Amino acid sequence: MADIKAPVFPESVADGTIVEWHVTEGQQVNRDDLLAEIETDKVVLEVVAPDNGVVTKIVKQVDDTVLSDELIAQFEAGASASADTATEAPAEPAQAADGGEPVQAAAKSDSNDADHKDQSPAVRKAAKESGVDPKEVEGSGRGGRVTKTDMANPTLKSDSSIKSDSGRPVAESTGERTEKRVPMTRLRKTVANRLLSASQDTAMLTTFNEVNMKPLMDMRAKYKDQFEKRHGVRLGFMSLFVKAATEALKRFPAVNASLDGDDIVYHGYYDIGVAVSSDRGLVVPVLRDTDRMSMADVESRIRELGGLAQKGKLGLNDMTGGTFTISNGGVFGSLMSTPILNPPQTAILGMHAINDRPMAVDGKVEILPMMYLALSYDHRMIDGKEAVQFLVTIKELVEDPAMLLLDL
Template sequence: MVFSQPEQIKLILKMTDIKVPAVGESISEVTLVKWLKKDGDYVNRDELLCELESEKATFELNAEQAGILHIKAQEGATLAIGDLACTIDETAEKPAGSAPATPAKAEKAAAPAAPKEEKPAAAAPAADVKATPVAHAIMADKQVKAGEVKGSGSKGRIMKQDVLDAIAHPGRKGGDAAFGREERRDKMSNLRKTVSRRLVEAKNSTAMLTTFNEVDMTRIMDIRKQYKDTFKEAHGVNLGFMSFFAKACSTALQEWPAVNAYIDGDSIIYHDYCDISIAVSAPKGLVVPIIRNAESLSMADLERKVVELAKKARDNKLTPDEMTGGTFTITNGGVFGSLMSTPIINIPQSAILGMHKIQDRPMAINGKVEIRPMMYVALSYDHRIIDGRESVGFLVRVKELLENPEYMLFGHDPVKTLLEL
């Protein structure tokens, strides 16, 4: 058998090719975001090499063998599925003093503990800063930190005028021009491209309309205050707001099936289950991981799932399967201070519920004015499949369940259930 010269070299050196794996049926290319190892580094088997980003999620490549890493694709490059990312020379000897091989899973398990031990570095005392005596005296007197001043002297030495400028313009980094006109251009990530495309598609392909209501959050807040410690002790997770909303929406979706359906050509696809997407703001953009069969989960299970998915989103660890599907979406703009908004439908779904900031407002209760914690809620829906009666009926039902959480257990007033009314 005759081998070509590159093949002969590969056989002699025992080079292992690390290629971009298939990550989903609809994904044909990915972006190489960052190398976690340098070219020429010795890597252990299963060690993380680089981060790749598809239009749906971020994932990592692991070393299939131990050896010397040879990088073939550069950061920022767009790679097709099956393209060569790097090679590993298995014949290379392990350098003396190298750390023993550590399984990737063990590294991940140990990672969360690190931030707890880290403490923010204390600001360097003014005495250690390269500053003139006069500048140093002014900084000490006015309590100006070294990081707030940019030195204009030799080798970054802080001068008197530098400190005076920092005091006069506290909102501006030291040394920056008062009316700067700098610009920078960043390449749009695959995830941001997908979000942009889908939002425009949702606006252009649906007959979107939004209906509003408001919810008195008194009962829920009282329940959380009374049972939060007991709940955490029993279930190991905090009792938040999202579990109440997911539970209420699951009940209302089963009563108003059109809100839980979507259009497919000339057909309407109805779902007998509630796969609720939760909109999460991740470092690289908005993602919507899914809580499968939310209607069958307990409050504790819902809270655990929300925490799990939110953590994965922050760490860019969500898989395409965890964001594919979904029959209804909940988004919470209230965490950013939003008082009211019109959320955009997450196609092909037909509706999305927007939560907002809880704000004390005067309300008329039994002929008297009382201050109550109120939240505006918004339901954006596709009017092609959901009529006004269904959209308003769904939102009123969600409001009723949230204001009377005990209804979520029976679906109706417990007293009427007891009396079989």
């Protein structure tokens, strides 16, 4: 008999919550099969089977809090699932009431019970709380399996309507007033608390500027095919903004610093976080040592981290640290915003939508693709002069990308 324990959490993670069991007691599994998911303040960790065998006992249930390396289940390697049901004598067929052909005896559980057993405890709990029938929801899990995330934002099958346990539709086209109460995930709670703390515990101020995107758009249109052919990744705008921010951070070290109590910590490296929206909430994976990365490296790494974020596969190392953050609300159509700091960082850059606007150029009106930039910063650490000059530096580098190549 072996113990299955929670993963060893980093020092920054105190505990986690079991959000889903993918197996039941007595179920036979193969090595590396997914057993359970544990949600921490930052990521969802997977617990897999250490070997072929049987899960003999589940110690920690869904929604239980677990500590680092704590026992959550017991496992017997090399064992097989109980064969009791397989060795039982087959049930005698029941005689039809009219003396005709025998009728096969009913199974111990009907199809509804079988469907119910196939659902994880987390899904069953979500169904009970929301009144949504999992059988009517499109599943995104393996083999079309319905997950807890599917239940939080249900997508109905084309021939179904959401029904409560009583069979009555929860939402109808008749305009019925409905409500659905869903508990916040641990990750969203953490994001909410951090954002609230940032607004309350920092002297946050935001400065704005606008950038002419035409030079960058022209460069991208000219070289994007060659870039993709050579590097195997598409050329986007984010890579140049990351490189421009890195250069600006070199010139203004205070923006790359952080506060630790009464101390100012100046970082001699450039780890830039890129905010990503996922089904589980806002996450900020970090690009390490961006001063040593090429634009192709940046694009490739952003694509890789974005894919992991959408699948909920980001690791703790992918999101820890970071000296500066970039958030691109423009991909959702945001024209202007005031991004909130990501403590203990002291600044965050907000990118926005690119819109054609009339601009005065050499005494003439021209229609140019313009983007508003916003820099939110902690005024306790960064003076207004530094913040404005930092943002102007990014503007100049983006409007004239050759300055980055010439180190000007």
